[in-house]
Amino acid sequence: MAFATDNATNNVTDNTTDILNETNSSILKENDITLSKTISQNTYSLSSSPQSTGLGDIAALWVWSTSYNSIDPVALKNAGYTDVFVYTKETTDGISKLNQFINKFSGSNIRVHAWISCFVDVNGNWIVAHDTARQQTVRTFISNIIDTCPSVNGIHLDYVRYGGTAQKYGVTFSTNTITNFVSSVNNLVNSENPNLLLSAAVMPERDLNDDYYGQDYAALSPFLDFMTPMIYKGSYNQNTAWIGSTTKWIVEHSSTVIVSGLQTYQSDSNPTPLPLSEMEGDAKIALANGSQGFALFRYGLIISNFAPKKLFIPTPVAGSPARNAVNVPVNIIITTTFTEPIFEGTMFIELKNSAGSIIPITTSINGNVLTITPVNPLIRATKYTMILHTGSLVDSDSNPIAYYSRPFTTDSTYPTPTAGNPARNAVNVPITTKITTTFSEPIKQGNMNIQLKSSTGTIIPTTNTINGNILTITPNNPLQRATTYTIILNTGSITDLAGNPNKLYTRPFTTEHG
Structure with missing residues (x-):
């Protein structure tokens, strides 16, 4: 396989290749910014656990904001789509268009995410990920989205990586930079609206992802509700089997939900939508290899009768x-x-x-x-x-x-005494005492072979009761003074609720002298 770098433009297509004009263009080169040796490698911090549990099956679409007039939320819902990533330009107009989508999708039960570009700016230029000014600009933009789009359901990070040049700055430094940035976005999102979902589009190049892009699947996982590797077979000149094996590898090397990103057309040079059978095959093999759904790139280039709901089985x-x-x-x-x-x-x-x-x-x-x-x-x-x-x-x-x-x-664990009154070897015990034994779990009657004996071996008549996990032994008459007594719970005298019998248990004590 040929793996992508900024200079290998024929091998890979990014979702945001065309972020400026929303038309096809070549991959943009990263600005050459000199790395200062004084930049620190911060440790990761997680302010709140992601909301991944309960997401269910995900069928998502990447949608250009220019598709507002043509998109039909009812039709998408009926087909089984659950989420849309709406490209949100880093402008006031971008946020305004996002709100239009949110209003249009209101009541559809389809989640709307703000799809934003992290390290490619509005002019289509790469910015190195360790540019702290750019990092703050992105965080500020996300904060503005949260403030001005109160009904948005999620933040979807794209271009959250180096443009194929991570090795230039050191792989460890680059992966720490990307992970720290995503961690900081996680902290921001959870501090402003912990109900928002945070996700990211990542490259699909397995163990080389950190070398080229600074994206470490395992390191990013704790900070994302789900991760969307862009497993675009047309861009990588691969087949359906590659989608399955790549999905499986990334699932095995991540700890968050994986939602495979799938290309819906032949290639950038041939934007013909894939036939229905091929689209369904690509989706099915991703699901079969551990993906919790799929995200399709993109709306407008999908065969019209493709219906995600036909592919998901109850799990x-x-x-x-x-x-x-x-x-x-x-x-x-x-x-x-x-x-x-x-x-x-x-x-x-x-x-x-x-x-x-x-x-x-x-x-x-x-x-x-x-x-x-x-x-x-x-x-x-x-x-x-x-x-x-x-x-x-x-x-x-x-x-x-x-x-x-x-x-x-x-249950195979027998009930065990954990406390008793009077305690083992207690002295000066009142002659009218009631003897209690507390067990590790609720108990019930077994053979009830329970005895209270004096030091001479005389069996003392008692009345025995059970309440929850407490056995109470009540002598029928006051005990003798200055006498040692021993309670004896013979094996099987009581059991737990599963029927597991107790083991032999004894506990001596001595009454008061008077």
């Missing part, structure tokens, strides 16, 4: 008990939450124990949550696996779920 995003959970209560109700509302498919759903036996269950669906309830309490200290077979559930477009299983193990 589990949370479950209780969690995968490989242990010490699960035997009366557990099993829930699985999906990325979208679900409906009955074949309903081929099973719960099996480690021996392969099928456990009787009932099932119910509420919105995007499947609930599985065992008909009878499960067996303690046993591994179970919940199995959702392919097609057992579908979404509103009849897209079937893929095979899914999740194992867990029921």
Whole structure:
């Protein structure tokens, strides 16, 4: 593969190549600014965790602001789009156009993001990323967007990189510069509106990304709600399989949500939209390799009948008990939450124990949550696996779920005494004392072989009660003075709620002399 630099203009296309006139142009060269050795490499700081959880499937579009009149939010929503990145020029007019889009998309449930260029200015000139004046200009612009566009849903950073010249300034310095800048934007966004999503378009060149562009996927991940690698096969003269392998590599080297950026046309030299089958194939292979969606470059160059909603399948995003959970209560109700509302498919759903036996269950669906309830309490200290077979559930477009299983193990931990009154070896204990023992978890009756014995071995009559995790032993009569007694909880005398029996436990004490 030929990897892109500022001088390899035939190998790569950036979203903001045409940011000034919104027409095709060549990639712009980075200004040659001398690096001062006194510039410090700041440590990264995260003021607030990204909002990534709960994003669901993402189907986004990069949209030029000049497309305002032609774009139809209702049609996009019906097709299954969830987000639009609206190019926002670094001008008052740019912000005004962004607000027009926000108003037009109001009520559509499609999120509108301000798509901004970081290190290419309004005149189309590269600015080195360590130019602190430029960094502050971008942050000020973002702050202005947040202040004047209160209904914007996100900030989408583009050209947040060096223009292929990161090695010139030192890879470590360059990656620290880019990461620190994104960290500072994260801090800004979260201080002004923590509900905004922060995302970034990044280059797709895997382990060479930091060498050329100062973009380290892993380092950037904590500061972004999602990351959009521009995996443009036409610009790199690659095929659909390359989209899959590149997506997989970036997913494995990131810790945030990945939304693969896909090119919707043949190449810059041939802007013919890809046929429907090819577009769907590109999207499907990105999803199959871990992408949580896709962003399409760009609106206006997409085959008209492409519908993202036909490509997303309901995917589990949370479950209780969690995968490989242990010490699960035997009366557990099993829930699985999906990325979208679900409906009955074949309903081929099973719960099996480690021996392969099928456990009787009932099932119910509420919105995007499947609930599985065992008909009878499960067996303690046993591994179970919940199995959702392919097609057992579908979404509103009849897209079937893929095979899914999740194992867990029921409670095998026996209840342990954690406190007692009177304490072990206590003296001068009142002869009318009630003896309590607190356990590590709620308990219930076992064989109730519980004894209170004097030092001569005489068994003292008692009444025994349980309340939550506390066992209370009450002697039927006052104890003898100046006498040592021992409570004895024989193995299995009590159990936890899963039926795990206690182990033998004794605790002596001595009554008062009088």
